[in-house]
Amino acid sequence: MSDREAAALAIDVRGLNKHFGDKHVVRDVALQVKRGEIFGFLGPNGSGKTTTIRMLCGLLTPDSGSGTCLGFDILRESEQIKREVGYMTQRFSYWDDLSIRENLDFVARLYQVREREQVVTKSLEDLGLAQRADQLAGTLSGGWKQRLALAACLLHEPQLLLLDEPTAGVDPGARRDFWEELHRLAARGISVLVSTHYMDEAERCHRLAYIASGSLLAQGTADEITNSLKLATFCLTGPGLAGLADKLLGQPGVEQTVAFGSAVHVSGTDADALKATLERVAAERGLKVEPIRTSLEHAFIYLMKRAPKENGHA
Numbered sequence: 001m002s003d004r005e006a007a008a009l010a011i012d013v014r015g016l017n018k019h020f021g022d023k024h025v026v027r028d029v030a031l032q033v034k035r036g037e038i039f040g041f042l043g044p045n046g047s048g049k050t051t052t053i054r055m056l057c058g059l060l061t062p063d064s065g066s067g068t069c070l071g072f073d074i075l076r077e078s079e080q081i082k083r084e085v086g087y088m089t090q091r092f093s094y095w096d097d098l099s100i101r102e103n104l105d106f107v108a109r110l111y112q113v114r115e116r117e118q119v120v121t122k123s124l125e126d127l128g129l130a131q132r133a134d135q136l137a138g139t140l141s142g143g144w145k146q147r148l149a150l151a152a153c154l155l156h157e158p159q160l161l162l163l164d165e166p167t168a169g170v171d172p173g174a175r176r177d178f179w180e181e182l183h184r185l186a187a188r189g190i191s192v193l194v195s196t197h198y199m200d201e202a203e204r205c206h207r208l209a210y211i212a213s214g215s216l217l218a219q220g221t222a223d224e225i226t227n228s229l230k231l232a233t234f235c236l237t238g239p240g241l242a243g244l245a246d247k248l249l250g251q252p253g254v255e256q257t258v259a260f261g262s263a264v265h266v267s268g269t270d271a272d273a274l275k276a277t278l279e280r281v282a283a284e285r286g287l288k289v290e291p292i293r294t295s296l297e298h299a300f301i302y303l304m305k306r307a308p309k310e311n312g313h314a
């Protein structure tokens with residue numbers, strides 16, 4: 001890769017491995033995140049997302065692997081990385097009995113931010129927190145707490161944000177606002193790697209990676225990931241759908257069924273066999289069957305079901 005291409009990458013790592021005791025929790029992970037890109041990091045609980053993020057920002061040393069974060073070597077230059085990265089942990093800690101402004105002021109002191117007062121005031125304005133600047137953090141709702149957390153990790157003007165499930169437990173309106181803010185930051189050239197369990201958030205990322213049991217199973221745009229699986233998906237609607245999803249499993253061509261209230265989505269890689277099965281079932285039961293686009297949600301359910309169940313040892 002040329003220097004120019006490398007400079008266009010905020011994160012460029014390969015062969016990352018991490019064990020905890022005899023548990024191999026991150027396996028040969030390679031990630032490339034472009035500058036100014038919002039990169040989604042998805043995977044079931046315990047799949048290794050937090051561990052990977054901590055290795056990227058120099059908080060954890062990989063057992064093996066190499067690469068750069070913002071052009072700094074992840075093994076030798078972790079101090080520089082920490083200075084240029086904003087890391088929002090799953091449980092952001094703020095001080096309940098300090099106001100929003102006092103919390104930000106405190107964090108700005110930790111980072112030794114110059115012209116602290118102006119920086120804090122600007123941050124309050126940029127993040128829409130000015131009206132609540134004097135409210136005690138402990139009295140804020142989940143959405144406002146996340147906003148405070150984001151403001152805090154932006155104070156030292158990082159080039160890259162590593163956000164670990166920043167919107168867990170936050171209501172849909174506040175999540176939408178949070179994502180608008182992420183897109184504004186990305187438009188300013190800030191790179192974002194964000195882990196999430198929400199499909200609507202995954203759809204809003206420029207590119208994504210899916211990790212299960214420590215291994216990356218897919219990486220690319222939403223379309224690249226869904227197309228790579230070569231899944232055909234059909235939607236069944238009509239009367240008496242209860243229990244149908246389970247009954248279909250195991251029939252020719254049927255690899256995955258997902259029940260929704262008023263429909264069952266059925267996917268498989270052998271489109272002809274799947275179609276034949278569904279047309280037969282639809283005729284028998286008086287249902288309607290139609291092909292639909294394989295969504296990111298279908299793709300991730302498919303990947304998750306095929307991933308090894310446990311983190312293996314070794």
Ligand SMILES: Nc1ncnc2c1ncn2[C@@H]1O[C@H](COP(=O)(O)OP(=O)(O)OP(=O)(O)O)[C@@H](O)[C@H]1O
Pocket residue numbers: 020025043044045046047048049050051052090311
């Ligand atoms: N310090 C540690 N010591 C021992 N095991 C750990 C440690 N940190 C994480 N693990 C284990 O490593 C595995 C991966 O954890 P990690 O937190 O990276 O997953 P995750 O994908 O971020 O999960 P979640 O979505 O639940 O946050 C889990 O089995 C976890 O129990």
